[in-house]
Amino acid sequence: MEILNVAIELAPIAKIGGLADVVLGLPLELKRQKHKVKIILPKHKLLKTKEIENLRVYKTVDCIFRKRRYQNTIYKGRVHGLDVYLVEDHTFFHLFDRKKIYGYKNDSLRFMYFCQVVIEFLKMEKHLPDILHLHDWHTSLLAYTYKETFPQAHTKTILTVHNFAYQGVCPPSYFRHVGIQNIPKAFKDQKTKTQMNLLKGGLLLADQIVTVSPTFAKEALKKIIDGRGLERIVRKIQHKYQGILNGIDYTIWDPHKDPYLAKKIKNISQITFKGWSQCKIANKIDLQKATKLAKNNKPIIACVTRLAPQKGLALIRHAIQYTLKKGGQFVLLGSSANKRSKKSFQNLKRQMDPNPNAQVYLEHSDRLVHKIFAGADFFIIPSKFEPCGITQMIALNFGTLPIVRKTGGLADTIHDVQDTHAQKKEKNGFVFVPFTKKGIEESIDRAFYFFEKKPHVLDQLKQNALHQKFDWKSSCKQYLQVYKKARR
Secondary structure (H helix, E strand, O other): OEEEEEOOOEOOOEOOOHHHHHHHHHHHHHHHOOOEEEEEEEOOOOOOHHHOEEEEEEEEEEEEEOOEEEEEEEEEEEEOOEEEEEEEEOOOOOOOOOOOOOOOOOHHHHHHHHHHHHHHHHHHOOOOOOEEEEEOHHHOOHHHHHHHHOOOOOOEEEEEEOOOOOOOEEOOHHHHHOOOOOOOHHHEOOOOOOOEEHHHHHHHHOOEEEEOOHHHHHHHHHOOOOOOOOHHHHHHOHHHEEEOOOOOOOOOOOOOOOOOOOOOOOOOOOOOHHHHHHHHHHHHHHHHHHHOOOOOOOOEEEEEEEOOHHHOHHHHHHHHHHHHHOOOEEEEEEEOOOHHHHHHHHHHHHHHOOOOOEEEEOOOOHHHHHHHHHHOOEEEEOOOOOOOOOHHHHHHHOOOEEEEEOOHHHHHHOOEOOOOOOOHHHOOEEEEOOOOHHHHHHHHHHHHHHHHHOHHHHHHHHHHHHHOOOOHHHHHHHHHHHHHHHHO
16 A cells, blocks of 8 residues: 655654654554555754755645745655655745744644645645545644545545644634635534634544544543543544554664663563663663762652643652652653743752752753663653553563553553452553542552562563563554555
C-alpha cells in the first residue's frame, strides 16, 4: 500500500510530544513491512534540518489565503530512510516560520492553510496514495477537502486522535480565509453555535477513526475530560472507531547502544540480573553527578513531561515535596509552551535549586532524558488523563519502575505490584486510582517500602519490565487491518 501521513510533528526533526514519535515509529514499521510510506508536515522554523538527509527543493505550489494566491515551496528529504516533504509558506503572515510549533491564537488558521497546501501538492503528484493518514485536529480538515477535491479517488482517510482535548475550535471566517465558502455541518462545534470544530468534522468525515490505546478508546465513549461534549460524537461513530496502543522504537531507546549512558546496559538475556544491576547502579551514580544531586543510595523518582494540565501538574509538584519529605531524591525535566505553567515551575525551580536532593529542568535535553531513564529508580506519571503515554514504556526498557495513575494507556501497560488480577510476570510498577494527593502519596509510600524492605520484589518487577516489549509490530498489524477495513 501507499500511505501518506499528514502531521504537524515528526521525531526527531520537529518534536513537542508523543505525536512526533508515533508519526516516525508507525511509518518506519510499515516501511519494514514493504509498504510505501511518505510524510508531509510544515517546515517549522525550529526544524532540525541536520537530521534530514538530501534536503532539497522539490516543487512549488500556489494556494489561496485571504483571497490572495501565495506561492509555497515543497522540500523533500529523508528522515531515518523515510521520504519526508516539508511545506514552506511565503505568505506575509509567516504561518510556519515562527519560534514555536504551537501556541498562537491563529493556530487553527495556520494548520488549515497547511491542509490546503497539501491538497494543491497532491494535485501535482502523479499518483494518489491508497491511504491518507491524518493525525489530530491539525489535519482533520483533509477528511473533507480531500474527498471534495478527488471524489473519484480510491484513497481512504484514517484519522488518529492522539488527544481529544485539543480540537481546533475556530471562527467560520477561517474557512473562508482558506478558500472554503460552504462549510459542512459536520464542522459545527457541538458546544457553541457560532464556532467551528475541526476535530469534530474529522471524526464524522474520515473513513476510520483510531485513538491511541484501548482503555482510552473506552473512556472516550463515556466521558472525555475537557472534551466539550465530544463523547456524544464518539458514540455516534462507534462503527468505525477503535483504540490501538502506540509502540516505541527500541532502536532509539536501546540501553545497550545508548551513547548518552555512562555504562551501557546489556540485554538481560545476555548477562545475569546481578550484572545488569551493576550497570543500573553505575548509571544512577552518573545521573546524580550529571544533575548535581547528593551522592547516596536514596531512591530517585524522575519525571519527564510536558507541563500541560492533563499531566497532573499539582500532583507532580506535590510528588516532589513528598519525595523529599520521605528522604528520597527527585529529578523533573519539563517543557511548556504555556506561560502560566512555565512561570509556576520556574518559581518551583528557584525553590529547589539549593536542595541537594532535587533538580528541576525546564529545557529539553536529549542527553539528560536518556540519563534520567537509565539512572532513576522510579518514573512518575500522575496524569489526569493519558491517551497512551510512551514514557512509561521507555522507562520499563531501562528497568525504571513506573508510578502511574490508572487511566488510558497507562492502565493498558502498567500493572501494580499488588494487583491480584495480574499475572506475576505482568506486574511492573505502582498504580493508583484517585486523582488526589493522598493517592500519589500512597503509591510513593509503597514504592519506598519495597525499595527499603523488600528489594527482592523490586528486582522481580524490574526483570518483568525488561522482558516486556511495546514495539510497533503489533500496533502496525492492527493499523493495517484498519486500512484494509477502510478500503473494503
